[in-house]
Amino acid sequence: MKLVHRDFEKDGNGTVVLVPEESEDMWHAYNLIAEGDSVRASTIRKVTSESATGSTTSNRVRTVLTVQVEDIDFDTQACMLRLKGRNIEENQHVKMGAYHTIDLELNRKFTLSKSHWDSVHLERIELACDPTKNADIAAVVMQEGLAHVCLVTSSMTIVRAKIDVPVPRKRRGDCSQHEKGLNKFYDQIVQAILRHVNFDVVKAILVASPGFVRQQFFDYMYQQAVKTENKLLFENKGKFILVHSSSGYKHALKEVLQDPAVQARLVDTKATEEVRTLEAFYKMMKNEQARAFYGPKHVFAACDADAIEVLLISDKLFRANNVAERKKYVDLVDRVREVGGDVKIFSSLHVSGEQLDQLTGLCAILRFPMNELEDTDDSDSD
Numbered sequence: 001m002k003l004v005h006r007d008f009e010k011d012g013n014g015t016v017v018l019v020p021e022e023s024e025d026m027w028h029a030y031n032l033i034a035e036g037d038s039v040r041a042s043t044i045r046k047v048t049s050e051s052a053t054g055s056t057t058s059n060r061v062r063t064v065l066t067v068q069v070e071d072i073d074f075d076t077q078a079c080m081l082r083l084k085g086r087n088i089e090e091n092q093h094v095k096m097g098a099y100h101t102i103d104l105e106l107n108r109k110f111t112l113s114k115s116h117w118d119s120v121h122l123e124r125i126e127l128a129c130d131p132t133k134n135a136d137i138a139a140v141v142m143q144e145g146l147a148h149v150c151l152v153t154s155s156m157t158i159v160r161a162k163i164d165v166p167v168p169r170k171r172r173g174d175c176s177q178h179e180k181g182l183n184k185f186y187d188q189i190v191q192a193i194l195r196h197v198n199f200d201v202v203k204a205i206l207v208a209s210p211g212f213v214r215q216q217f218f219d220y221m222y223q224q225a226v227k228t229e230n231k232l233l234f235e236n237k238g239k240f241i242l243v244h245s246s247s248g249y250k251h252a253l254k255e256v257l258q259d260p261a262v263q264a265r266l267v268d269t270k271a272t273e274e275v276r277t278l279e280a281f282y283k284m285m286k287n288e289q290a291r292a293f294y295g296p297k298h299v300f301a302a303c304d305a306d307a308i309e310v311l312l313i314s315d316k317l318f319r320a321n322n323v324a325e326r327k328k329y330v331d332l333v334d335r336v337r338e339v340g341g342d343v344k345i346f347s348s349l350h351v352s353g354e355q356l357d358q359l360t361g362l363c364a365i366l367r368f369p370m371n372e373l374e375d376t377d378d379s380d381s382d
Contacts, residue, residue: 001025001128004109012116016125019109023079024153027349028128029104030074030081031315032121033112034326039083040066041110043102047093063093065100066111076158076349080104118330120318120345127154137266138197139206139256142213143248145185149192150250152257154270156349159250161192186220193221199236204265208245208256218242241265254351274352277312277344281363290369294359298373303332306339307366314361316348329362 001018008014020026033039047061067085074081084101087094094100104110114121137152149161165188167181197205207214218240225233243259245252256262257275266272285292293299302308313329320326333343346353348361356363 001028001125003125003129006125008117012118013114014117015111015113017109017111018125018128020104020106022106024155025106025128026074026079026081026104027155027347028124029110030072031124031319032128033069033072033081033083034114034319035069035072035321036115036323038066038068038088038113039085039102039110040064040089040113041102041104042108043100045093045100061093063091065089065091065094065102067100067102076156079158118327119334120330123345136198136202137204137206137271138193138202139208139253140189140193140217141245141248141250141252141256142189142207142209142217144182144213146248147185147189147192148248148250149189149196150253151196152253152271152350155347157250157253157271157351158349160196163188163192182216183220186217187224189217190221190224194230194232199232199239202239204262205236205240206243206256206262207240208243208252209248210244210246214242251351251354254355257351270347271350271352274344274346274350277310278346278352278355280310281312281365284365288369290371290374291366292363293366293370293373294363296360296362299362299364300332301373302364302366302370303335305370307368307370308336308339308341308364309367310342310344310365311336312344312346312356312363312365314346314348314353314356316353316357317361318345 002021004017004019006014006016018029020029042062042064044060044062045065046058048056048058050056065087066089067083068088069083069085071084072081081104082101083104084099087096087098087100090096139150139152141148141150145165145167147163148159149163151158151160163185165181165185167185168177170178193205207218221233222237241262243256243262245256254275257272258279263272263276281292293302299308299311311333313333317329318326336343346356348354348357
């Protein structure tokens with residue numbers, strides 16, 4: 001994301017001009033734009049004009065509109081962001097108050113105006129515009145006959161391809177059908193890697209599976225690379241890391257990212273940082289229960305006592321349509337930081353973020369034990 005201009009007033013009112021440069025930037029925009037904000041962007045509108053003879057013609061016209069956002073729709077697979085709202089500025093093609101849906105486009109600037117910018121909004125802009133945060137990882141989680149090719153960026157985990165190929169079982173004295181099915185399966189994975197993985201950007205490609213599947217696939221891929229003289233695969237051979245996973249499903253990524261060998265290679269990526277923090281929370285919960293709590297009731301009580309050392313919070317909570325609800329969580333983040341606590345905002349599109357959402361999206365590791373919190377009823381902590 002490129003920040004072209006920003007202008008903030010003392011009362012928190014302000015405007016930013018941003019240019020989304022890659023599909024992940026749409027996720028950042030989705031987390032920045034809320035209902036009630038105004039967005040000015042280039043868009044295409046179907047305009048019907050009537051001639052002197054009464055005949056009508058329709059043309060698609062590119063124009064710049066400013067809409068007050070009423071509905072936001074984000075497509076996680078295509079990374080597309082749609083904003084629906086009423087036009088609030090005079091335009092020769094569109095009447096004031098008319099509804100229009102804007103599709104934000106890559107490499108086209110948009111202007112976002114809010115009546116109040118809070119600390120989480122400003123942090124999101126910083127994160128989106130920091131190029132060092134875009135250290136990508138590609139991952140292939142597989143088991144015999146099933147594979148998922150995923151991209152793990154700083155903010156999201158996207159399944160780029162799902163490969164499901166029936167592999168016949170081995171028969172006594174005849175393995176040809178089994179091998180044929182396996183080769184077809186491996187071929188499709190290689191094609192998916194070449195199609196979806198940008199080797200210039202990706203730091204590492206994790207190949208994970210139970211048993212020996214990953215090694216067999218890796219050997220097959222490089223046998224094929226020799227036959228087809230695929231230079232790209234040979235130049236990037238050092239980027240492949242073979243690790244164990246319990247299955248070929250997407251959720252197995254969590255255990256893959258916990259692997260010490262993987263963490264050593266990906267020490268500075270946000271995805272592994274999130275996994276490490278969540279792991280630390282679970283360890284604390286197991287070993288010293290009075291220092292690990294989840295759910296709004298317990299976490300806010302711990303914050304009142306200035307006891308929070310690390311706050312784990314899902315970005316889902318900041319997308320609340322209720323302004324007061326969002327403000328409650330923004331204030332929580334600010335209060336934890338004021339007393340020297342660390343705040344980790346998890347992306348709900350990461351495997352670790354999905355897991356945090358199952359724990360109400362709000363967890364805290366405390367500086368000191370608070371046994372009195374354990375005694376309180378947590379029935380309304382959801």
